Amino acid sequence: MVRxxxxxxxxxxxxxxxxxxxLSPPMHNAAFAELGLNWVYVPFExxxxxxxxxVSGVGALGLAGVNVTIPHKGGVAGLVDHLDPFAAALQAVxxxxxxxxxxxxxxxxxxxxxxxxxxxxxxxxxxxxxxVGAGGSARSVAASMVYGxxxxxxxxxxxxxxxxxxxxxxxxLCVGCACRVEACGLDEQAARDAVTRADIVVDCxxxxxxxxxxxxxxxxxxxxxxxxxxxxxxxxxRETVLLTAAAARGAETLEGAGMLVHxxxxxxxxxxxxxxxxxxxxxxxxxxxxxxx
Numbered sequence: 572m573v574r575x576x577x578x579x580x581x582x583x584x585x586x587x588x589x590x591x592x593x594l595s596p597p598m599h600n601a602a603f604a605e606l607g608l609n610w611v612y613v614p615f616e617x618x619x620x621x622x623x624x625x626v627s628g629v630g631a632l633g634l635a636g637v638n639v640t641i642p643h644k645g646g647v648a649g650l651v652d653h654l655d656p657f658a659a660a661l662q663a664v665x666x667x668x669x670x671x672x673x674x675x676x677x678x679x680x681x682x683x684x685x686x687x688x689x690x691x692x693x694x695x696x697x698x699x700x701x702x703v704g705a706g707g708s709a710r711s712v713a714a715s716m717v718y719g720x721x722x723x724x725x726x727x728x729x730x731x732x733x734x735x736x737x738x739x740x741x742x743x744l745c746v747g748c749a750c751r752v753e754a755c756g757l758d759e760q761a762a763r764d765a766v767t768r769a770d771i772v773v774d775c776x777x778x779x780x781x782x783x784x785x786x787x788x789x790x791x792x793x794x795x796x797x798x799x800x801x802x803x804x805x806x807x808x809r810e811t812v813l814l815t816a817a818a819a820r821g822a823e824t825l826e827g828a829g830m831l832v833h834x835x836x837x838x839x840x841x842x843x844x845x846x847x848x849x850x851x852x853x854x855x856x857x858x859x860x861x862x863x864x
């Protein structure tokens with residue numbers, strides 16, 4: 572049932588280009604309904620050339636804030652008034668909050684991933700981590716592993732140069748901690764060594780995403796073993812070819828939907844100041860995914 576909106580309805584949304592694929596509207600609107608909040612979440616399709624105007628309009632229009640998705644996360648980092656330390660380190664924002672002193676930018680992707688790990692009883696502290704991929708999600712996960720006191724983070728990518736570039740970006744975050752950040756190409760022996768010795772393996776690539784679900788995983792199954800947590804950030808399908816292979820090898824697995832739910836829950840709490848109904852958000856997300864299938 573569509574809720575009636577009025578002059579006191581608080582508005583939040585998501586900036587993206589395109590944005591029709593976003594699963595955030597059903598997830599957040601279910602949360603608002605569950606808590607009886609007079610809030611609404613809507614998608615805003617923002618062309619790259621219009622990003623600065625759109626961001627300046629957030630406060631002027633009375634919005635409480637917005638999420639930011641591809642391709643705007645980097646651009647918004649330079650347009651807000653304040654950045655939290657995690658967003659500043661990555662120069663990427665996925666959540667904007669309107670406050671009396673201006674626009675505050677946050678990045679909830681990495682913390683959302685850590686929260687999804689915690690549901691499985693895992694944390695980065697004292698762990699060796701192998702991250703496959705070198706894009707935006709890999710950047711957030713790598714930084715969250717460093718901030719979470721991992722002892723080592725190895726970036727593995729088909730293109731070794733991109734892995735090295737990400738390692739160079741993340742390495743300065745290790746000031747004051749003992750975390751080692753390394754990089755290698757996927758075809759190097761170092762890649763196999765890194766994945767094999769890792770406690771936590773995170774696939775940040777899109778390999779295995781719907782509709783291309785029958786491809787070979789980036790990480791060969793023989794590199795995986797019991798005692799590992801193998802994570803795939805892809806959330807459609809929920810069980811990817813990598814997770815199926817990892818489970819068959821005796822590893823524990825973590826699907827990508829958890830990160831999406833928890834990054835949204837953290838954003839929800841930044842905006843509303845109240846605890847997010849995480850299970851309601853998860854149910855709405857999974858229902859939306861089923862409708863798409």
